[in-house]
Amino acid sequence: xxxxxxxxxxxxxxxxxxxxxxxxxxxxxxxxxxxxxxxxxxxxxxxxxxxxxxxxxxxxxxxxxxxxxxxxxxxxxxxxxxxxxxxxxxxxxxxxxxxxxxxxxxxxxxxxxxxxxxxxxxxxxxxxxxxxxxxxxxxxxxxxxxxxxxxxxxxxxxxxxxxxxxxxxxxxxxxxxxxxxxxxxxxxxxxxxxxxxxxxxxxxxxxxxxxxxxxxxxxxxxxxxxxxxxxxxxxxxxxxxxxxxxxxxxxxxxxxxxxxxxxxxxxxxxxxxxxxxxxxxxxxxxxxxxxxxxxxxxxxxxxxxxxxxxxxxxxxxxxxxxxxxxxxxxxxxxxxxxxxxxxxxxxxxxxxxxxxxxxxxxxxxxxxxxxxxxxxxxxxxxxxxxxxxxxxxxxxxxxxxxxxxxxxxxxxxxxxxxxxxxxxxxxxxxxxxxxxxxxxxxxxxxxxxxxxxxxxxxxxxx
Numbered sequence: 001x002x003x004x005x006x007x008x009x010x011x012x013x014x015x016x017x018x019x020x021x022x023x024x025x026x027x028x029x030x031x032x033x034x035x036x037x038x039x040x041x042x043x044x045x046x047x048x049x050x051x052x053x054x055x056x057x058x059x060x061x062x063x064x065x066x067x068x069x070x071x072x073x074x075x076x077x078x079x080x081x082x083x084x085x086x087x088x089x090x091x092x093x094x095x096x097x098x099x100x101x102x103x104x105x106x107x108x109x110x111x112x113x114x115x116x117x118x119x120x121x122x123x124x125x126x127x128x129x130x131x132x133x134x135x136x137x138x139x140x141x142x143x144x145x146x147x148x149x150x151x152x153x154x155x156x157x158x159x160x161x162x163x164x165x166x167x168x169x170x171x172x173x174x175x176x177x178x179x180x181x182x183x184x185x186x187x188x189x190x191x192x193x194x195x196x197x198x199x200x201x202x203x204x205x206x207x208x209x210x211x212x213x214x215x216x217x218x219x220x221x222x223x224x225x226x227x228x229x230x231x232x233x234x235x236x237x238x239x240x241x242x243x244x245x246x247x248x249x250x251x252x253x254x255x256x257x258x259x260x261x262x263x264x265x266x267x268x269x270x271x272x273x274x275x276x277x278x279x280x281x282x283x284x285x286x287x288x289x290x291x292x293x294x295x296x297x298x299x300x301x302x303x304x305x306x307x308x309x310x311x312x313x314x315x316x317x318x319x320x321x322x323x324x325x326x327x328x329x330x331x332x333x334x335x336x337x338x339x340x341x342x343x344x345x346x347x348x349x350x351x352x353x354x355x356x357x358x359x360x361x362x363x364x365x366x367x368x369x370x371x372x373x374x375x376x377x378x379x380x381x382x383x384x385x386x387x388x389x390x391x392x393x394x395x396x397x398x399x400x401x402x403x404x405x406x407x408x409x410x411x412x413x414x415x416x417x418x419x420x421x422x423x424x425x426x427x428x429x430x431x432x433x434x435x436x437x438x439x440x441x442x443x444x445x446x447x448x449x450x451x452x453x454x455x456x457x458x459x460x461x462x
Contacts, residue, residue: 001025003436004037008046008397012053012386013368021051023393026435031389042438044431046397052367053387054088054394054432055348056374059182059239059263059314062092062121063112066320066338069329073319075116076449077414078344083439083447084412085345086429088119088394089384089455091374093151095126098159102127102137106145110454117452118445119434120394122378124182126151130166135173142177146456148379149237150174150181154221155289157188164228171234178459180261180377181229182237185221185246186213186290195335206283209334210273210291218290219245226253226260235259235461237377240316242268242290244300251309259461261377263312264301266347267292267419270354275419284326285417287337288316302360311373313351317344319415341419345411348396349404349425357426379457397431402443404428412445 003023010017010031020035021028037043062078064071073081082090092113096105102125109123125147127138141147152170153160162170174181194212198204203211222238226249229236238250241264254260267288272295275286286292304310318340320326330337343350351370355361361369375385383392404425408418432440439447 001436002037002041003044003393003433004035004041005044005046005051005395005397008049008051010051010387011363011367013364013372016364021387021395023436026393028387028389028391028393031387044397049430050398050400051387052086052396052398053371053385054396055086055371056089056091056380056385057082057087057314057317057344057347058091058312058374058378060090060092060317060344061340062090063109064318065097067329069325069338071319071340072321072414073317074414075113076118077412078317079118079121079452080445080447081345081412083119083432083434084429084445086348086396086398086432087344088396088432088434089380090119090121091378092121092123093126094123094147095151095160096128098128102134102141106141113454115450118439118447118449119452120455121452122380122455122457123147124149124151126153126160127162127170128153128160130162130169138173139177142179142459146458148179148457148459150179151183152181153184154224155184155186155188155191157192161188167228168231171228171232171236175232175234178462180235180237180461182239183225184239185218185225187217187220190217190220199333199335204333206281206287206330206334206337207277209276209287209337212335213289213291215243215245215293218243219249222246222249226250226258229253229258229260230256233259237261237263239263240265240290240314241310243293243297247300247304261311262309263314264305264310265314265316266343266350267341269298269301269313270350271419272298281327281331284330284337285322285419286341287326287334288318288339288341302355305369306361306365308365308368311369311377313347313369315343315347316340317342319413321416323416342413342415343419345413346406346420348429349427350420352427353425379460380455393433393436395433396429398427399430400427402426402428402430
C-alpha cells in the first residue's frame with residue numbers, strides 16, 4: 001500500500017517548506033511538489049496543516065510494577081494513547097526486580113509487548129544490580145537485542161537504587177559498549193532520612209512529598225552522576241530534570257566537557273508544587289519524583305529548551321489510578337503513593353500550546369525537543385525523528401487551529417483521572433501514520449494492534 005500526503009507544510013527541526021510526501025510500503029521515498037501517485041494510493045490532503053515527523057517520547061512506563069500493583073496502561077492502551085497524542089515511538093524501561101537476572105526481565109517485557117503495540121517502541125535497560133552475575137546478561141541484551149541505553153537509579157535505596165561502586169562499574173561498561181546511561185538523579189540517603197523524619201512527625205499527606213525530596217537532593221545526584229561520567233568519559237542522560245539547581249550542575253559539567261544530555265518533562269513546564277498540595281488528598285494525583293517544583297523554575301526550564309541546553313521534553317508517563325491505587329495505598333503515608341502522572345496523550349498538545357503558541361520556543365525547537373533529539377541521542381535517527389527519503393513513514397498531520405479541552409471523560413489512557421482536567425489546548429494530531437499506515441484519522445484511533453515493532457538500535461556513544 002502506498003500513501004501520499006499532499007499540500008502540507010512540512011516542518012522538521014531545521015526546515016520548513018510546502019510539498020507532497022510519497023510513501024511506499026513503510027518508507028518515505030519522494031518529497032516534492034505536485035507528486036502523482038499510482039491507482040490505489042491512499043491520499044491525504046494536508047492543506048492548511050503542518051506535517052511533523054512522528055513524535056518520540058523517550059521516557060514512558062507501559063509495563064510498570066509497583067509493590068503489589070501495576071500501572072494501568074498496557075502496550076495496547078498506552079500505544080493507542082500515544083498515537084492519539086501524535087507520538088509514534090515510545091521508549092519504555094525494562095526494569096529487573098531486585099535480585100532478578102536482566103534476561104528474565106527482558107523476557108517479561110517481551111511477553112507484555114510483542115504483538116500488542118500499535119506504534120513502534122524500544123527500551124532502556126534498567127541496571128538495578130551490577131556484578132559478575134549480571135554483566136553477561138547485560139552484554140547479551142546490548143549485543144543481541146539492540147538495547148543501547150541503560151537506566152540507573154541514584155534514588156530508591158534498598159530497591160532499584162545502585163551504589164557508587166556499581167555506578168562506577170556501569171558507566172565503565174557503558175563506555176566500552178558505546179551505550180548511553182540515563183539516570184534518575186537524587187540522593188537516596190537524604191531522601192530516606194527526610195521521609196522518616198516527616199512521617200515520625202505525623203506529616204503523612206501528599207503535600208509533604210516535596211519536602212522529602214527538595215531541590216538540593218536532585219542537584220547533588222546530578223552532580224555526582226557528572227563526576228562519575230567524567231571518570232570514564234562516558235555519555236550520560238539526566239532524566240526528568242525538574243529544577244534550576246540540578247540544571248546548573250548539568251550545565252557546569254557540559255561546560256567542562258562531560259558528554260551530558262538533559263531531559264525535562266511536560267509537567268515541570270506547566271504544573272507546580274501547589275497541585276500536590278490540593279486538599280482532600282487530590283494532591284496525590286500529582287505526586288511524582290522528583291516532585292513538582294516552585295513555579296519560578298518554569299521560565300528557567302523553558303529558556304534552557306529554547307537555547308537547546310535541554311535536549312528533550314518527555315512525560316515519564318506512569319498511569320496509576322487515583323481511587324484504588326494512589327488513595328488506597330498512600331492515604332496514611334505519602335511514601336506509599338505510587339509515583340507518576342499520566343501525560344503521554346497530552347504532551348504534544350501542551351507543548352505546542354504553552355511553548356509555540358505562547359512564544360516560549362519556536363516551531364523548529366518544538367520538533368527538535370519532542371522528536372529529533374530523542375532519535376539522535378538514542379540511535380534512531382534518521383530512521384525516525386525527521387522527514388526525508390529513506391526515513392520511516394511516521395508522520396503527524398497537525399491542525400494548528402483546532403481547539404480542545406482536556407478531560408478524562410474522553411482520553412484514551414486507561415486511567416481514572418487527568419492531571420490536566422479542564423485545560424484548554426490549541427492544535428491536535430489530525431492524522432498520524434506508523435510506517436505508512438494511518439493509525440489516527442480525524443482525531444480518532446483507526447490503527448492496528450500489533451503493528452508496532454520493537455526497534456533494535458546500534459551503539460552510538462563510544
